[in-house]
Amino acid sequence: MKKCAVLLLFGLASFVLMPSPHCIAKDSKFSAGGGFAYGTGLSNFGLELRGYYELDIKEALILIVPDLVYYFGEDTGFESCVNWLTFDVMGHWIFEQSEGWYLYALAGPGFTVVTTTVGDHSRGNTNINFNVGAGLEREMDFGGLFGEFRFVASSSNQLVFSVGGRFQL
Secondary structure (H helix, E strand, C coil): CHHHHHHHHHHHHHHHHHCCCCCCCCCEEEEEEEEEECCCCCEEEEEEEEEEEEEEECEEEEEEEEEEEEEEEEEEEEEEEEEEEEEEEEEEEEEEEEEEEEEEEEEEEEEEEEEEECEEEEEEEEEEEEEEEEEEEEEECCCEEEEEEEEEECCEEEEEEEEEECCCC
């Protein structure tokens, strides 16, 4: 389980840290970002890392967005803790662009790794999920600021609210 999490973090970090300007820019295909997420099913906050790749398909602007969120451990008492790690690959379809504002719909599959630790023993569980939602981004000099919400359909359905930024590297 730990090897899988380390490989996912390494892979996403490699993608996110590629030097590239903001992906909405006309001469760019890649960008990176991060932020904070709140999951209603968990009632907990998490840290989020993202990569972005722009696809320009017949006048439609679509972004492929790999997204990794680590939710802070929930102390359940009796020396036990529950940690959540989600990895999603979403498509963002930008359907409205106006004066530096971008409105988009999002959808895509992913999976969640839940690790429960009691004392010195850990046990993990992996669930497949599907995301559907919408977001809004404001283009800034350094990149952009975004806010979005999505419904995550899985064995533990929840709403996720995210805020963060995209940065030119």
